[in-house]
Amino acid sequence: MSNMKYILVTGGVISGVGKGVIASSFGALIKSCGIEVTSIKIDPYINLDAGTFSPYEHGEVYVLDDGGEVDLDLGNYERFLNITLHRDNNITTGKIYKMVIDKERRGDYLGKTVQVVPHITDAIQEWVEKVARVSVSDTKLVPQVCIVELGGTVGDIESMAFVEAFRQFQFRAKRENFCVAHVSLVPQPRSTGEPKTKPTQSSVRELRGLGLSPDFIVCRSEHPIDHSVKEKISNFCHVAPEQVVCIPDLSSIYKVPVVMESHGIIEFLNERLQLGIKTLPRRHMRHWLELATKIDNIRHEINIALVGKYTRLEDAYASVVKALQHAANSIGYKVNVVFIEASHLEKEMLSEDPVAYHEAWKQLCKSEGVIVPGGFGKRGIEGKIEASRWCRENGKPFLGICLGFQAAVIEFARNVLNLREAHSTECVPDTLHPLIIDMPEHNTGEMGGTMRLGKRTTIFKDSANNSIIKRLYFSSDKIEERHRHRYEVNSKYIPDLEKAGLEFVGIDTEGQRMEILELENHPYYIAVQFHPEYLSRPMSPSPPFMGLILASKDILKPYLARGCKFSPRESDYYDSEDEDYSLTVKQVPVPRPINDSDSSAYSSSTNIVD
Numbered sequence: 211m212s213n214m215k216y217i218l219v220t221g222g223v224i225s226g227v228g229k230g231v232i233a234s235s236f237g238a239l240i241k242s243c244g245i246e247v248t249s250i251k252i253d254p255y256i257n258l259d260a261g262t263f264s265p266y267e268h269g270e271v272y273v274l275d276d277g278g279e280v281d282l283d284l285g286n287y288e289r290f291l292n293i294t295l296h297r298d299n300n301i302t303t304g305k306i307y308k309m310v311i312d313k314e315r316r317g318d319y320l321g322k323t324v325q326v327v328p329h330i331t332d333a334i335q336e337w338v339e340k341v342a343r344v345s346v347s348d349t350k351l352v353p354q355v356c357i358v359e360l361g362g363t364v365g366d367i368e369s370m371a372f373v374e375a376f377r378q379f380q381f382r383a384k385r386e387n388f389c390v391a392h393v394s395l396v397p398q399p400r401s402t403g404e405p406k407t408k409p410t411q412s413s414v415r416e417l418r419g420l421g422l423s424p425d426f427i428v429c430r431s432e433h434p435i436d437h438s439v440k441e442k443i444s445n446f447c448h449v450a451p452e453q454v455v456c457i458p459d460l461s462s463i464y465k466v467p468v469v470m471e472s473h474g475i476i477e478f479l480n481e482r483l484q485l486g487i488k489t490l491p492r493r494h495m496r497h498w499l500e501l502a503t504k505i506d507n508i509r510h511e512i513n514i515a516l517v518g519k520y521t522r523l524e525d526a527y528a529s530v531v532k533a534l535q536h537a538a539n540s541i542g543y544k545v546n547v548v549f550i551e552a553s554h555l556e557k558e559m560l561s562e563d564p565v566a567y568h569e570a571w572k573q574l575c576k577s578e579g580v581i582v583p584g585g586f587g588k589r590g591i592e593g594k595i596e597a598s599r600w601c602r603e604n605g606k607p608f609l610g611i612c613l614g615f616q617a618a619v620i621e622f623a624r625n626v627l628n629l630r631e632a633h634s635t636e637c638v639p640d641t642l643h644p645l646i647i648d649m650p651e652h653n654t655g656e657m658g659g660t661m662r663l664g665k666r667t668t669i670f671k672d673s674a675n676n677s678i679i680k681r682l683y684f685s686s687d688k689i690e691e692r693h694r695h696r697y698e699v700n701s702k703y704i705p706d707l708e709k710a711g712l713e714f715v716g717i718d719t720e721g722q723r724m725e726i727l728e729l730e731n732h733p734y735y736i737a738v739q740f741h742p743e744y745l746s747r748p749m750s751p752s753p754p755f756m757g758l759i760l761a762s763k764d765i766l767k768p769y770l771a772r773g774c775k776f777s778p779r780e781s782d783y784y785d786s787e788d789e790d791y792s793l794t795v796k797q798v799p800v801p802r803p804i805n806d807s808d809s810s811a812y813s814s815s816t817n818i819v820d
Contacts, residue, residue, distance in 0.1 A: 214342050215355045215483045216388045218376055220422070221363045222413025223395040227430040228466075230283035232393050232457065233359040234290035235467040239476050240355050241291055242467075242494040243487050248346045248353035249287040250338060251280070251300050253361045254368035258304040259297070269525030273694045273744055274299075277664030282528050283359060289532065289747055290467070293346040298337070303368065306333050326371050334375035335382060355485075364392075364417045377421035386484050392417055392424035396431040396439070396456075405435045407443050414447040425482060426475075427454050434458045452478065462505045464748055467498045501748055505539060512543045512762055515577035517597040517614075519590040521549040530583050530611070533746035537755040541776065543763070548573050552582075552590030555597055574600065579607040579734075579762030582614030584694070584741065588637040595621045602735060607761035609754055610737030612695050616646045618727060618737040619699055622712045627703075636697050647700045661696040666718065668725040668740065674715035677728050679736050681770050682753035689716075691740035698739070699724040734761030 219233040230251075237247040257263070260271045261279035272285040278297025288295055310333050314324050342356035360376070362369045380388045394410040414424060427447055429435065435456050444451045455473045457466060480487045514534055520526035531547055538545035553559060554570035570593075574580065580601050582594050594617040601608035602621065610618045616634055623632035623645050634646035649662060669688045670680045683689050699714075704724065708714060716726030716738075729735035734757055746752035760766035769776065 213384070213387045214339075214353075215485065216338075216342070216379075216383055217355065217357050217479075217483075218388070218390045218422070219357065219359045219393060220373075220390065220417060220424075221360070221393050222417065223363065223397075223409040225361075225363055227393055227395045228457070228463075229359055229361075229393045230286045231290075231463050231466055232391070232428050232470075233283070233357050234286045235470050236391065236475070236479075237287065237355070237357045238290045238467040238498065239471055239495075240479065240485070242498070243476060243485070243490060244494075245355055245485060245487075246347065246349075246351050246353045247291055247355045247357065248293065248342060248344070249284070249291065249295065249299060249357045249359070250341055251283045251287070251359050251361065252369075252372055253281050253300065253302045254366065254372060255302055256304045256307070257302060258308065259300065259302065265520040265526035266523050269523060270528045270530075271694070272529065273663060273692045273741065275665040275692065279663065279694070281361070282525065283361075285529050285532070285744070286463075287357075291346075292747055292749075295346055296341075296344060298341045298344070299346075301334070301337055301341075303371070306330060306337065306371075309333055309337075327374060330371050331375040331378060334372060335379050338379070355483075364413055364420070370420075373420050373422065380422070386482075389425040389479070389482055390417075390422050391426040391428055393428045393430060396429045396435060396443075398432050398435075405431060405439045407439060407446070410443055411446045418448075424449065425453060426478075429454060429456045431456065431458050462502070464498065464505065465502045468495065468502045471495055471498075497749055501539075504542070508539065508542055508544045510543045511546055512538055512759060513546045513548060513576065513578050514758070514762065515548045515550050515574050515580045515597075517550045517552050517555065517574070517580060517582045517594055519552050519585040519587075521551045524549065527583055529741075529743040529746070530581065533743040533752050533755045534581070534759070536746050536748050537751040537759040539748075540751050540756070541759065541763075541765075543759065545759070548577060550574060550597075552593030552597070555593035556590075557592075577606075579758050580609070581758065582608070582610045582617060582737075583743075584612030584614065586613070586636075591617065591634070591637050595624075598622075599625055602729060602732065605733055607734040607758055608736070609734075609758040611741060611743070612739060615727065615737035615739045616697060616699070618735075619707065619712070620645050622707060622710070623703065626710050626712070627706055634697060643703070644700055645703055646697050648697050662693050664692060665690050666693050666740070668716045669719060669721075670716055670726075671714075674713070674728075677713070677715045678734065678757060678766070678770065679715060679726055679728055679738075679754065682757045682774065684753075684774055691738070691742055692744040693740045695739060733764075734758060734766060 217236055219229055221229045237249055241247045259279045260268060260281055263271060269282045271279050272282045273279055274297060275294055276296050280300035284295050284300055310324060310329055338358060343352050345351060360369060360372055392414060394413050396405045396407060396410055398405050417424060427443060427449055440451055440454045443454050455470060457469060479485060516527060518527060534545045534547060550570050550573050554566045559567040574597060580597060582597055594614060598618045598621040620632050623629045629643040631642035632645045633641040635644045635648060667688055667690050674680050704714060711730045713728050714724040715728050718725055725739050727737045736754055738754060742752040742754045746755060757766060760769050
């Protein structure tokens, strides 16, 4: 395979049907065959990046190693493919137009009129070709296949330039190097109970009218759809029945690659894109099969309270929830995340809405562990501080991240050091005791890209050799995690805090910034300035999250005593390295279509678009 191969994933009918998971699954299938894969996400908005978005706009802002603030779908790509992407793997209209305008200002166009066609469309194609060849793995090998997801839905005015760019690009790349997968919704109205294909037909017709013909039509639906519906879509959308792939709602997004494999997608792609796969590796889907089987066999549950500021949209904490799932699933637990609005824990809420106040505290007290994630601004900060206090005083397993780390420091200063006015200058600029202060070199007055961003090194202090968090990191002397913050602990208060029992076990390479705190004589009270959720993977859970889950089930001590290893009872349901391993795709439960004679064939509880 000499030429770069491209798979363009487009969406139709509505947004939010799971294009990111489908695109990631295409990559996972191809990578399982030993082929290097990279991914590009195109967002048609004019913002330069996702850094200034409210979490209610597009969900969480995902941060990459190089400090790029990008769409949360890149988090799916990294988790599914176990690769490291770069800021240029996220293309926005703003980035493209800025690049073209900068070239025009330099005179690169020699005085010509700069237009959408050909200048913007050419810039898009050049960007894709350039980024597709950048290594995204430790091997430094050049990727051979690039999965490109076009955000939004076909027909949006914002995405027209990108659709036209790929209409041209299919001829530039040549047919054997370029294919299109169109993800569409097949609604099933409760009034009739039957799947409706007209929206998909209209969406595909519009895509064809714009010059792109789909090689796959991926039908998303609430329940499985029968073969007659696939044939109808095939007839009206001009594709063979085997090119219609049905993905119903599943109990876990990590089952999607397994279901897609069962449709023979690898065989089709091998022929269509001339991938050169002679025979499939003996156990090419082993990890996904193991994960899907383990999730299906989970019989125990754990309840974790997430005290946040953006709880009306679960996607605002997408990576945090995924990291909790990775850790819980690895030891055979299903995690139930209870979202608690931080402001509902504040004393003022008792008079404003006593029902919400008592319900929030009830949920916090019922939880087995508590996580206080990041955020910005004053709203809800007192609730996060109260949650930190309650966990500290009652021995409840606690993990604070970013703002949660800062809330834990403020709480300790107020209630242990008796500094009642302790606060962050972000919330109270003239506070008498500024425990949390801004970092001037990272606050330039602009909003976008001005924080401490990306992967940074944290050094464990010599005094932290026996700390829980260091042992969870396999007793490493230093670790690398991704950051996104512009405030830090005021160094002048650190001696008093540590003398009172709040130990800062991890610091930055310069020894100036506090990165990790741990409370003595507590089952699990850990807080970190960085965001460990960004590097959590389905097969490799994040250590701080693993510690929270284990401590919440009171099995952290034996886990640490065994050198961060599980006992046979706690480990996988089978030995993944066993040469007699014989599990196949056919043995993994795949949803069967619902026929008139079998209305109970499938029942779904969790949508894959989470």
